[in-house]
Amino acid sequence: MIVASMVDVVKRYGKLQALDHVSLSIRKGEILGLLGPNGAGKTTAIRVLAGLIGADSGEIMLRGERQDVNNIRLKQHMGLVTQEVTIFEELTAEENLRFFGGLYGVKGELLRRRVKETLEFVGLSEYAKKEPGKFSGGMQRRLNIACALVHSPDFLIMDEPTVGIDPQSRNYILESVRCLAQNGTTVLYTSHYMEEVQAIADRIVIMDQGRVIADGTLEELIGRIQHEETIRITVTNPSSALTESFRAIQGVKTVTQKGADYTIVSGASSGNLNRVLAVAQQSGGVSNMAADKPTLEDVFLTLTGKKLRDGEASA
Ligand SMILES: Nc1ncnc2c1ncn2[C@@H]1O[C@H](COP(=O)(O)OP(=O)(O)O)[C@@H](O)[C@H]1O
Ligand SMILES: [Mg+2]
Known part of the structure; x- marks a missing residue:
């Protein structure tokens, strides 16, 4: 079953065509890896899919309904982990979760339980009463993820959730994503790290310069170039x-x-x-x-003639 899809979607920022006739679909329970270098259009695709911004043309469907910026109901089934950490540094971890849960209409005993569960899930139970201003980058990212999960969405969109964090937090996050998928959550996982996508995605969509340039399982993508x-x-x-x-x-x-x-x-x-x-x-x-086994890096190189890491100067 298809949970979400984009068909022939175009999105322009002025003259720049950030999405150039993008089509992709996400199946129930899978981890779809959206891979592409910086500027490929990943965040734009996510914003359009989540209904945060409108598309210039094309069709976005979620749970069999047309997505648009005014469809609040569709947003309730979705969790969005933004590329920039969006938590309140002056509220405690627990208060952040109560706030985001409240936004989605979770309240009372259910909210209390979900706050506890999600803190536990991201490994921050001990820090419930602490303010995230003093957290490490990895802990802030984990709290950011918890904020997107507190209302129990069945579709989670993650926009580069592991950028600039320590390997331990990164592994923790990747493990959590696997765990969510095993429990039936559909995940759209966006990254420019091919190792991550290769490690956790059931299916992979590769974007470059606003276009989808490949779509398939790792084996299919590699088979195509090999x-x-x-x-x-x-x-x-x-x-x-x-x-x-x-x-x-x-x-x-x-x-x-x-x-x-x-x-x-x-x-x-x-x-x-x-x-x-x-x-x-x-x-x-x-x-x-x-x-010799080719990697996603080889797939990208073959399809675009450039390395995925080009343009990532000193990261
Ligand atoms: N709000 C915006 N206004 C103008 N240009 C934008 C805006 N957001 C993104 N862009 C441009 O659109 C292209 C795609 O950006 P983005 O979707 O953020 O890519 P990615 O997430 O893959 O790095 C880039 O060239 C970027 O500079
Ligand atoms: Mg981005």
């Missing part, structure tokens, strides 16, 4: 007969030998890893073996 498979293997008994045996495996394109080290290149998805291993084992044994 034309060859490279296996490196070190054998105990190198011989020219072994080289010939490797060459005879179906799908193998080239075999190069340097002493005991062989590099075997096959066509994409040849599934030759096991065959190569079996042939090598028959001829005496294997002391080392590795297969």
Whole structure:
């Protein structure tokens, strides 16, 4: 089931086309990773999807209804973790949560319970009575996430929730996102860190310069760019007969030998890893073996001709 979708959405800021006919959809219970460099249009896409700003054209659907800036009811099912931390530094952690819960109409005993649960969920129970002004960046981010969860949304949108924080808080947040998804929450997770998206997303949408340039599971995206498979293997008994045996495996394109080290290149998805291993084992044994696996970075590089990290000067 599709929880949210954008079809052919255009959004301009003056002359700049921040969203250039963007289409994407988010399925119930999945973590959709929205990946792209700074300025790609991720935050704009989120603002339009959440109904914070209007689109110039195109259609935004949520739970089968048309989203627009005046649709308050749709917003109640949604939690939004903004890119900038939006908490009150002079209120305690607990008061922040009571405030945001109240905005969504949660009150009384339910509010009390949700405040306690969400603080626990983000690991800040001990700091309930403390003011976040003195929190570390990671703790502030975790409180920011709690504020978006206190009303139990079934669709959570997170805009770069791990920028500029310590690895421990980052892992905590990634674990929390997994946990939410396991419990049925649909998550749109936005980041320019490909490792994060690669680690937690069920499906990935890659944006660049206002456009969606790829959409699929990690395997699909990699399969699309991968034309060859490279296996490196070190054998105990190198011989020219072994080289010939490797060459005879179906799908193998080239075999190069340097002493005991062989590099075997096959066509994409040849599934030759096991065959190569079996042939090598028959001829005496294997002391080392590795297969080169492309990453999302390679996908981005192939599709755009530039590195995802370009433009991220000193971060
Ligand atoms: N309020 C705004 N007014 C004018 N230009 C904007 C505004 N917000 C974003 N932009 C521009 O739109 C493009 C997309 O920005 P944004 O959606 O923030 O990208 P991302 O979140 O992927 O970094 C960028 O070129 C940015 O400078
Ligand atoms: Mg952004």
